[in-house]
Amino acid sequence: MVNPTVEQREAIDTYGDGIDLVLQAGAGCGKSSTLKMIARSDSRRRMTYVAYNKAIAAEASRSFPQTVLCKTGHGLAFDPRYSERLFGPRQTAHVASQALGVKQILGIVGATPTILTDLGGMKAMTGKLIMRAALDTITRWCYSSDPEIRAKHVPQYVGLTKEQPRTELLALVLPVAHAAWADLTDEKGVLRLQHDHYLKMWALSGPKLATDVVLLDEAQDTNDVLSAVLMDQDHAQRIAVGDSAQQIYSWRGANDALAKFVRQLGAPELTLSQSFRFGPAIAAEANRWLQIIDAPLRLAGFEQAESTVGPVSDPDAVLCRSNSGAIGIVMAGLAAGRKVALVGGGGEIKALAWAAEALQAGQPTDHPELMGFPSWDAVREYAKEEDGSLEVMTKLIDEHGTERIVEAADSLASETQADLVVSTAHKAKGREWPAVRIHSDFRAPKPDPATGEILLPREEGRLAYVAVTRARERLDADALSWIGTITGVTA
Numbered sequence: 293m294v295n296p297t298v299e300q301r302e303a304i305d306t307y308g309d310g311i312d313l314v315l316q317a318g319a320g321c322g323k324s325s326t327l328k329m330i331a332r333s334d335s336r337r338r339m340t341y342v343a344y345n346k347a348i349a350a351e352a353s354r355s356f357p358q359t360v361l362c363k364t365g366h367g368l369a370f371d372p373r374y375s376e377r378l379f380g381p382r383q384t385a386h387v388a389s390q391a392l393g394v395k396q397i398l399g400i401v402g403a404t405p406t407i408l409t410d411l412g413g414m415k416a417m418t419g420k421l422i423m424r425a426a427l428d429t430i431t432r433w434c435y436s437s438d439p440e441i442r443a444k445h446v447p448q449y450v451g452l453t454k455e456q457p458r459t460e461l462l463a464l465v466l467p468v469a470h471a472a473w474a475d476l477t478d479e480k481g482v483l484r485l486q487h488d489h490y491l492k493m494w495a496l497s498g499p500k501l502a503t504d505v506v507l508l509d510e511a512q513d514t515n516d517v518l519s520a521v522l523m524d525q526d527h528a529q530r531i532a533v534g535d536s537a538q539q540i541y542s543w544r545g546a547n548d549a550l551a552k553f554v555r556q557l558g559a560p561e562l563t564l565s566q567s568f569r570f571g572p573a574i575a576a577e578a579n580r581w582l583q584i585i586d587a588p589l590r591l592a593g594f595e596q597a598e599s600t601v602g603p604v605s606d607p608d609a610v611l612c613r614s615n616s617g618a619i620g621i622v623m624a625g626l627a628a629g630r631k632v633a634l635v636g637g638g639g640e641i642k643a644l645a646w647a648a649e650a651l652q653a654g655q656p657t658d659h660p661e662l663m664g665f666p667s668w669d670a671v672r673e674y675a676k677e678e679d680g681s682l683e684v685m686t687k688l689i690d691e692h693g694t695e696r697i698v699e700a701a702d703s704l705a706s707e708t709q710a711d712l713v714v715s716t717a718h719k720a721k722g723r724e725w726p727a728v729r730i731h732s733d734f735r736a737p738k739p740d741p742a743t744g745e746i747l748l749p750r751e752e753g754r755l756a757y758v759a760v761t762r763a764r765e766r767l768d769a770d771a772l773s774w775i776g777t778i779t780g781v782t783a
């Protein structure tokens with residue numbers, strides 16, 4: 293057992309005061325160790341540690357004292373009576389649409405409804421597409437703390453965002469989403485249950501946890517549905533732990549619960565800034581990003597650890613900004629005869645390739661990134677004009693063909709066997725490797741044509757901070773050398 297630093301001591305003492313608390317812990321700053329020190333300092337009270345994934349909850353169960361129940365939010369909400377419907381056969385959107393009776397719900401007889409898309413071209417809204425959009429709507433609502441499904445929960449699909457297509461989309465999707473939720477909450481329902489569904493049902497029931505202390509980990513990216521339940525435990529001491537500068541999932545509806553604990557519970561904020569993961573050189577690189585995004589935190593590198601920042605030709609991990617960037621590195625690695633692992637597996641790559649294949653064959657796709665496009669040509673055109681990451685993907689698909697991309701996804705190695713791990717920066721959350729290279733798809737923002745300013749969206753800055761702090765010994769951050777050109781940040 294290590295001796296606590298001054299900051300860790302202060303966190304343990306403040307816990308002892310019995311007040312709600314926020315612990316801002318920089319990358320590699322011994323967050324888990326500190327939580328364990330807190331748990332060991334008090335064997336009388338029951339604690340509930342809420343982890344952001346199952347693997348972390350399982351590891352915490354092994355290493356925390358017995359007084360601590362370690363679960364994910366889903367683990368807290370789970371009830372065995374959901375098992376059969378959760379683990380039953382998978383249901384495609386097409387099958388779900390038929391099981392629920394989408395056409396009957398909407399009173400569609402005969403021709404499939406169409407929507408004139410933002411890009412021109414009619415998009416046929418088949419039962420399958422409406423069902424997919426309704427299920428996506430339910431998922432987004434399930435992430436929120438809102439009591440009812442409303443228009444704002446219907447995703448903004450590229451190609452269907454202008455007023456007219458959006459209104460038409462809502463008229464098709466909202467009634468189906470309401471019917472689908474009624475089905476999901478009915479024990480005799482026909483739709484397959486997802487984990488987010490029972491979490492929402494649990495939250496709507498206003499649960500009270502049988503615990504004296506709640507410890508919420510990785511609180512910077514917590515869905516409102518969970519943070520609202522935890523903040524509601526006013527019989528317990530509530531502690532949120534995380535790093536606001538590592539918030540990278542707001543695009544998926546997550547919010548910074550650390551800020552909420554401060555704002556809504558009046559919790560004082562303490563900081564852990566001594567990193568034990570890397571030495572001063574990597575800490576300095578991290579601090580450049582913390583400065584750009586105006587984070588109050590600065591990291592101190594671990595003096596005993598050697599770390600270098602510079603070119604790395606043999607990285608253990610390459611971290612990419614986009615899925616397409618990751619596919620590119622995977623294809624290049626496989627072509628060079630290397631054993632490549634992709635964090636999160638090849639499922640997403642295959643889904644994108646299949647969606648592209650459908651569009652190329654003139655069929656509709658329910659893939660959320662491509663659903664609003666009437667054709668593959670429309671995707672290409674949009675990618676060229678609007679979206680750099682989609683452009684990399686369309687180029688890869690046009691160059692290699694969908695079949696080779698699916699083949700590549702099927703020939704991925706496991707991380708333990710691989711000699712190269714590829715990950716998006718998002719999926720690298722909470723991970724670390726000895727030598728890390730940042731991929732060149734982290735692009736510099738373009739200068740504003742009117743003012744010449746080069747503004748970085750703050751979440752992009754946070755993502756870069758997450759990426760550079762995954763390295764323990766060697767970091768190649770050459771792809772981010774544009775940091776010096778940034779003149780400001782946007783929200």
Ligand SMILES: Nc1ncnc2c1ncn2[C@@H]1O[C@H](COP(=O)(O)OP(=O)(O)OP(=O)(O)O)[C@@H](O)[C@H]1O
Binds near residue numbers: 296320568569
């Ligand atoms: N006070 C300390 N003195 C020396 N080493 C420490 C101290 N606190 C934590 N460490 C070490 O730092 C390393 C990282 O700690 P820990 O596993 O608790 O951090 P973490 O929670 O995984 O990191 P992060 O802050 O990125 O989430 C561990 O090897 C741990 O032993």
